Amino acid sequence: MKLRRVIADGRLELQSLGPDGSWAPAPDPSVLGGPVFDPAWELAAAQRHHGLAGCVLPFQPASFRDFMLYEDHAIDAARGLVRRFHPAQSRAAETVEKLTRKPFPLFKPKPLFYRQPIYYMSNHLSFVPSGAPVAFPSYSTALDFELELGFVLKAPLFNASSAEAVDAVGAFVVVNDFSARDVQRAEMATGLGPQKAKHFVSSMSAVAVTADEILPILESLSGSVTINGRTVSTVSSAGPQWTIGDMLAHASRDEKLYPGELFATGTLPGGSGMETGHWLRPGDRITLSIEQVGEISHQITS
Template identity: 80%
Template sequence: MKLRRVYSGDRLELQSLQSDGSWASGADAGVFGGAVFDPAWELERARGHHDAAGHVLPFQPTSFRDFMLYEQHAVDAARGLVRRFHPGQSRAAEGIERLTGKPFPLFKPKALFYRQPIYYMSNHLSFVPSGTTVAVPSYSTALDYELELGFVLRAPLFNAAPAEALDAIGAFVVVNDFSARDVQRAEMATGLGPQKAKHFASSMSVQAVTADEILPRIDDLTGFVAINGDAVSAVSSRGMRWSLGELLAHASRDEHLYAGELFATGTLPGGSGMETGHWLRPGDQLTLAIDQIGEISHPISSR
């Protein structure tokens, strides 16, 4: 079932898509974890989003954990980062890759990636809906996007087994993790993870799709990235290092997870400009889509 919220000025209404293409009110918010935030605060938050974009988020996440599940993305992104910021080293690495027929060793993820799911926590309050104009941060000259699969808990978890964890997923959305790559390089070198490189904005599709429709085909989702109407890459959900159940089981290990928390898979291979060389510039129109769920679109502006 596809779901969306509509802002009417004095209330938020959750609607579901009917078989005839119309939207009907009265959908159950339980797939998003139910009511969490103060209603007056959430209504004011939605008003700001509606004024800026003409849309609102399908739900307001209570936290955001962003994983990295795709080895291919990690390798291609590292290769693209070196190509952009260290062209001399990039040429040397490319030569070694041609000789060996394998990825340059330093482009592969760290060893922990192969032992457990890895993630960072970002700013869940900086999410904006599709349609919002996003400005290049004043401190960055390397704005990037990341097309990801997001999912929200409908029920709490604690020391969950993978099957139990999978059953707690309520709905899926398209997630975009904006990234200031030049700033990210310096921040990651501190060992504390990204900060200003990520926290200024993330975005979400206006529509969500219930888990019963997506989980049976979780490895067969497809999508694309387009800039100014031109497709620059195609993506697929195939090839996760860890299953979503394993991901949530790991996150819930001796830690309480709550309904309404948002998780993301990390970038689908080919879903970032750092991989493909298509970086964002003021005046661009960015579109990110997962065909079976929905899309995100943003005009990019200067400040």
């Protein structure tokens, strides 16, 4: 079932898409986590988003944990980062890879990636819907995108098993984790993870799709990145290091998770400009899509 929110008669209304292609009030708002924020605050946020994008978020996230599930993304992103900021070292690493026919060792994820799901927490209040214009941060010259699969909890979790965790997933969305890569390099070197490199804005699709439609095909989803009308990359959800059940079970260890919290898989391989060399520039129109889930589109401004 596809779900969206609209502003109707001065209030937020959750709607579902019927078989005839028409939208009608949704029968069960709890699938997206139910009420979390003060209604007046949430309506004001939705009105602001509608003014920017002509639509609103399908739900306002209560938090945002962004994982990194894909080894291929981690390796190719490291290659791309070195290629842009350290071209001499990039050429040397490329030579080593040609000789060994293996990824350069420093491009591989850290050992913890292989022992447990890893994630960082970002700014859940900076989400905007598809269609909103996105400006370069004033402190960055290296704006990037990240095409990710997101999902929201419909039920609480605490010390959950993987199976229990999957049962608590309510719906899926497309997530874009915008990144200021030049700033991220310095912040990550502190050992505290990204801050201003990530927190300025994130985005999600205007429509959510209930879990019953996506879970059976979770690792066979395909998607694409289009910039200025040209497809520059295709992606697949196949081959994660960890399942979403593993992700949630790990996150819920001695920590209560609540309905309305948003999680993301991290970038699907090939889903960032850092990997493909297609960095964003002012004036670009970028569209990120995952088939059967949705899409996000933004105009990049200076």
